[in-house]
Amino acid sequence: MAVHPFRVLHVRLDQGKGQVLELPGRAEHLGGSGLAAMLYQQFGDLTLPALHPSQPLIFAIGPLTGWFPLMSKTVCGFKSPYTEEYAETHAGGRLGLSLRFSGLDALVLTGAAARLTCLVVGSNRMEFHDVNFMKGMDVFTTGKHMRRYGKSNAGHRSTLRIGPAGENQSAFACINVDTYRHFGRLGAGAVLGAKQVKGLIVAGDRSLPLPENKNYPKLFKEIHTALTATDMMRKYHDLGTPINMAVLNGIRALPWRNLQATTDACIDDVSGERFAEQLLLRKTACAGCPVGCIHIGLLRQLFAEDHNYLYRQVGYDHETVFANGSMLGMTKAWKILVLLDEAEKQGLDAISSGVALAWATEAFEKGLISEKETLVPLKWDDVESYRLACVHLGLASNEFYRLLAQGVLKAAAVYGGADFACVLGQEMAGYATGENFFISQAMGFRYSHLDSAGYSYDQKTKDKDAAKAIEFMIEDEKARVMLCSLVSCLFARSAYTPEKVHEALIATDQPELAEALDSSVEAIRRTRWRLKLQSGYAPEQVQLPKRFLEVETWKGKMDPAYVEELKTLYAQKIREMGA
Amino acid sequence: MKMLRPSRMERCIGCHSCSLACARQVFKQLSWTNAGIRIHSSGGITTGFEARTCVACDPAPCAAACPTEAIIQRQGGGVRLKQDACIRCGACAKACPVDAILISPEDGLAYLCIHCGRCVAYCPHECLELAEKDSPFCAPDSPYEDACTLAEK
Ligand code: SF4
Ligand code: SF4
Ligand code: SF4
Numbered sequence: 240m241a242v243h244p245f246r247v248l249h250v251r252l253d254q255g256k257g258q259v260l261e262l263p264g265r266a267e268h269l270g271g272s273g274l275a276a277m278l279y280q281q282f283g284d285l286t287l288p289a290l291h292p293s294q295p296l297i298f299a300i301g302p303l304t305g306w307f308p309l310m311s312k313t314v315c316g317f318k319s320p321y322t323e324e325y326a327e328t329h330a331g332g333r334l335g336l337s338l339r340f341s342g343l344d345a346l347v348l349t350g351a352a353a354r355l356t357c358l359v360v361g362s363n364r365m366e367f368h369d370v371n372f373m374k375g376m377d378v379f380t381t382g383k384h385m386r387r388y389g390k391s392n393a394g395h396r397s398t399l400r401i402g403p404a405g406e407n408q409s410a411f412a413c414i415n416v417d418t419y420r421h422f423g424r425l426g427a428g429a430v431l432g433a434k435q436v437k438g439l440i441v442a443g444d445r446s447l448p449l450p451e452n453k454n455y456p457k458l459f460k461e462i463h464t465a466l467t468a469t470d471m472m473r474k475y476h477d478l479g480t481p482i483n484m485a486v487l488n489g490i491r492a493l494p495w496r497n498l499q500a501t502t503d504a505c506i507d508d509v510s511g512e513r514f515a516e517q518l519l520l521r522k523t524a525c526a527g528c529p530v531g532c533i534h535i536g537l538l539r540q541l542f543a544e545d546h547n548y549l550y551r552q553v554g555y556d557h558e559t560v561f562a563n564g565s566m567l568g569m570t571k572a573w574k575i576l577v578l579l580d581e582a583e584k585q586g587l588d589a590i591s592s593g594v595a596l597a598w599a600t601e602a603f604e605k606g607l608i609s610e611k612e613t614l615v616p617l618k619w620d621d622v623e624s625y626r627l628a629c630v631h632l633g634l635a636s637n638e639f640y641r642l643l644a645q646g647v648l649k650a651a652a653v654y655g656g657a658d659f660a661c662v663l664g665q666e667m668a669g670y671a672t673g674e675n676f677f678i679s680q681a682m683g684f685r686y687s688h689l690d691s692a693g694y695s696y697d698q699k700t701k702d703k704d705a706a707k708a709i710e711f712m713i714e715d716e717k718a719r720v721m722l723c724s725l726v727s728c729l730f731a732r733s734a735y736t737p738e739k740v741h742e743a744l745i746a747t748d749q750p751e752l753a754e755a756l757d758s759s760v761e762a763i764r765r766t767r768w769r770l771k772l773q774s775g776y777a778p779e780q781v782q783l784p785k786r787f788l789e790v791e792t793w794k795g796k797m798d799p800a801y802v803e804e805l806k807t808l809y810a811q812k813i814r815e816m817g818a
Numbered sequence: 819m820k821m822l823r824p825s826r827m828e829r830c831i832g833c834h835s836c837s838l839a840c841a842r843q844v845f846k847q848l849s850w851t852n853a854g855i856r857i858h859s860s861g862g863i864t865t866g867f868e869a870r871t872c873v874a875c876d877p878a879p880c881a882a883a884c885p886t887e888a889i890i891q892r893q894g895g896g897v898r899l900k901q902d903a904c905i906r907c908g909a910c911a912k913a914c915p916v917d918a919i920l921i922s923p924e925d926g927l928a929y930l931c932i933h934c935g936r937c938v939a940y941c942p943h944e945c946l947e948l949a950e951k952d953s954p955f956c957a958p959d960s961p962y963e964d965a966c967t968l969a970e971k
Contacts, residue, residue: 394858446849467942524833529942531831
């Protein structure tokens with residue numbers, strides 16, 4: 240059987256037109272991460288700034304999307320306004336299945352619309368709606384107004400939108416996907432904003448025939464059973480990732496108050512356990528995933544005397560709880576939900592906004608900035624000030640907030656305080672586990688804790704064998720490049736071994752992809768690193784701010800010599816991988 | 819006669835595993851709509867999920883409306899479906915009081931639940947059950963928490 244070409248919808252926003260393209264290369268580029276990189280090479284221009292209208296914003300799914308459980312994610316490829324490098328961000332929700340059921344492997348947006356637009360695509364739809372009236376609207380209100388455009392596919396569509404942060408082209412701007420998921424990091428929301436696209440609906444409105452292969456339903460059942468009937472996924476759907484809060488605090492590896500400490504006695508009031516007892520309202524899932532890891536908290540607010548309450552439903556997970564919780568010295572779980580709700584409305588990446596406000600608080604304490612800049616007095620645990628600061632970040636209310644929303648180091652370059660900026664390529668993720676994690680986030684492809692499990696390597700290994708550590712990261716990265724090209728949720732990484740993926744590709748009548756799997760994954764990794772290096776990334780020049788070397792974890796003080804060793808070795812490897 | 823009942827939809831996480839399982843096993847497709855059960859968010863994702871599926875009428879208005887006997891009455895409630903005999907007229911869907919029948923915009927055929935129960939095992943939270951039509955709706959199977967578990971504020 241011949242390999243099917245990729246089916247890609249290219250929308251030219253400047254002209255209000257688009258085409259479905261059939262592009263070869265499935266066996267080499269697989270999909271997801273690989274397809275996004277391939278499409279960036281075709282449509283992008285690394286020499287132009289990230290927010291130039293002609294830059295593409297790419298959404299790509301993979302060869303197993305929808306065919307198996309937890310194959311439920313979408314990769315977004317773009318040039319990041321945060322780093323001006325080629326970047327990826329991933330999201331779940333209903334987008335993966337909606338693209339699959341629109342008969343598309345990818346959607347590429349280029350150009351900028353003349354006025355604020357809501358774009359609707361589906362298997363037989365492409366509409367551009369003028370939504371000038373949505374200017375400045377928060378993410379929730381935008382979502383409500385967008386329903387009118389997707390009515391005919393209620394429940395079977397995906398809704399993406401940006402808030403004020405995206406319209407203001409903040410480098411912290413995320414793209415909200417189906418309310419509780421996000422293309423969170425590195426500023427994809429600003430790219431959508433630069434294209435004058437406030438919202439995007441993908442209608443998943445067609446079906447596909449099953450593969451001829453008799454093994455398919457059997458293998459589906461086997462994988463579904465493995466993922467639901469065993470304990471494999473428990474940590475994700477039980478307390479969810481916030482289970483890490485108490486665990487990390489216990490081993491002195493949880494960043495507190497801008498990483499001035501790694502443990503604190505008030506952990507019990509902001510732990511995953513506390514959230515579950517007090518605030519967890521329900522859980523929800525991405526379409527095509529029976530695990531249901533999305534934890535939604537109930538935030539009840541007294542808005543007037545005589546017991547007049549309103550309530551909000553706020554998604555939370557470890558990263559957002561750390562960034563808006565321990566990092567801001569919060570002593571109550573509900574306060575964290577207040578901030579997460581505000582970040583959601585503004586369309587901010589809640590990891591970056593929380594970490595940025597932590598830096599701002601320390602800078603405020605040290606007198607580097609004053610209320611003249613921050614507009615509200617920033618103080619640990621002061622939820623109302625932080626909420627207002629979050630609004631200012633979203634609105635870019637003054638020069639200080641405008642700069643801060645471009646990244647903490649951009650603000651520190653003007654106001655000072657780079658030494659205590661908790662930035663590892665971008666604002667840090669919630670692990671102060673040690674040198675291996677710091678280097679893996681600071682140098683990794685996505686500047687994320689998801690590039691490789693450096694944080695878990697830190698927790699397992701005490702020796703300082705840099706060669707061994709880097710080898711672990713590189714092997715681990717490879718497995719993740721495969722999953723991100725399929726596109727699987729990374730929580731399923733223990734279920735989707737290369738052998739299982741091989742079987743799954745055969746069962747869906749894609750033997751050519753199974754055969755080429757190992758070499759295509761290597762090639763994808765190479766292409767991704769190449770794009771990043773070509774856009775100016777210099778791994779040798781990566782610096783850890785001083786704060787990361789001062790911090791003390793369960794392992795004791797950080798070892799600057801070991802950090803250097805890791806860095807040199809990793810930089811070498813990255814150069815090799817991207818050669 | 820047993821019928822499919824979405825008895826515990828308060829537990830639903832919106833994963834679509836049920837509709838995908840029905841489409842895969844009964845209608846031999848990859849689909850979240852061409853199935854006997856379809857999951858909708860009840861007014862925006864923030865308020866939970868609803869299942870749209872057949873309530874097993876007896877007599878069944880859809881069977882009465884079908885001119886070609888593609889849909890015929892099943893003893894004890896609900897219907898049997900022969901898609902081969904369906905002429906894509908859409909009369910059944912108009913007759914159904916609960917919008918349980920999808921006339922697929924793709925092939926024009928009627929998709930509805932035949933109460934076979936093959937989706938049930940795929941629901942991770944036992945939202946669905948295959949039960950006797952007249953059996954009582956299942957009681958809550960876990961104790962209610964007595965304390966108010968809301969936030970302090
Ligand atoms: S499809 Fe509709 S009309 Fe027919 S038996 Fe079911 S609920 Fe009744
Ligand atoms: S009972 Fe059978 S026909 Fe009805 S929804 Fe479930 S799988 Fe489909
Ligand atoms: S399988 Fe169960 S939890 Fe998932 S959508 Fe269907 S009813 Fe809801």
